[in-house]
Every structure is written in C-alpha cells, then in structure tokens.
Amino acid sequence: MAMKLHLGALEPGRNPVDERLSPERIGLDHDAVAGDVRVTGAVTWREDHAQVRLAVETPGRFVCDRCAEPFSRTIEADVHVVVLMEDPVPGDEDEDGVIYAGPVATVVDLSREISEAVLLAIPMRRLCRPDCRGLCPICYMNLNEATCEHAAADGGSDRDEGDPETDSQR
Numbered sequence: 001m002a003m004k005l006h007l008g009a010l011e012p013g014r015n016p017v018d019e020r021l022s023p024e025r026i027g028l029d030h031d032a033v034a035g036d037v038r039v040t041g042a043v044t045w046r047e048d049h050a051q052v053r054l055a056v057e058t059p060g061r062f063v064c065d066r067c068a069e070p071f072s073r074t075i076e077a078d079v080h081v082v083v084l085m086e087d088p089v090p091g092d093e094d095e096d097g098v099i100y101a102g103p104v105a106t107v108v109d110l111s112r113e114i115s116e117a118v119l120l121a122i123p124m125r126r127l128c129r130p131d132c133r134g135l136c137p138i139c140y141m142n143l144n145e146a147t148c149e150h151a152a153a154d155g156g157s158d159r160d161e162g163d164p165e166t167d168s169q170r
Helices: 111-121 149-153
Strands: 004-006 013-021 037-045 049-063 070-084 098-100 107-109
Touching: 037 111, 049 111, 070 111
Parallel strands: 070 098
Antiparallel strands: 004 107, 013 037, 037 049, 049 070
C-alpha cells in the first residue's frame, strides 16, 4: 500500500514517473474518487536531494449541489516535494513540501502527499455545470431539463439571492 520512490534506482538528473495506482494502494478512501489514480511527472535527482514534480489525476464522481444530479469530472492535482537526504532540524519535521529521508534512506513513500493533493483538489462546491439552474423550490423539478409553472411564474429566478457565485454570473 504505497507509492514508493526508490532512491537507489534514480539516475542523476531527470527520471520520468508514470504510474497507475488503486486508491486503496495509497490510502485514499473517499466517495468522490471513482477509479485509479494516474501519477505522471519527474523526479530530478541530485547528490543530496530529489525534487519531485508530479501531476495527479483520477476520475471523480459527484452529486450536483444545485440540481442533485450525479455527474463525473476528472480530479486533477499537482504534487511538488523536495526529498532531503538528511535528518530534520528540530522544529522542521512537519515542513510542507519537504520530506526528510535521512542520510541512509533507500525508499521514500509519497502516498500521503498524493492522497492529500487529491483530497484538496475535490471541489467544495460541486456543480454539474457553471450555469446549473438547480431545482424548483416548490415542486423540485430539475430546471435544467424543463421549466415548471412555479419557475415561469417568478420569472425563472431559480437561484438564491445573495449567492456570491451566482451574483458574479448575472
């Protein structure tokens, strides 16, 4: 269960990465993740550190916050990490974007960094499309598919007043 970076197998300079991982393999347990995680990019190896730059993508499965219809969208994230071949200075153990592997390390696990990047890339507001009209608040008809008598009576206004996202679209 891991995305392991084998430091001893790295050549000096750029080393390409192209992996497909099951979400379970990297400890990624979230309902929105609907398939394998693809990890591409490169690890640049120097004498005392490795610079990791990865692009991560996985299919996502969501339910629209406005119309309650299921939809799919790719979840995309970037992972940028520096692996230092030294022990951490006290207080620097939890520095973001840095992994202290120690002077004799041969393997570094990048699972946590990849999982965190995917989780942070899951949108907080899930819309099937930017112009989703949502549901009629009276009869619950999906206004993307048809206009009900209630929406027609109030001029088709199906969005909440004061919503900053929809205000910017008016």
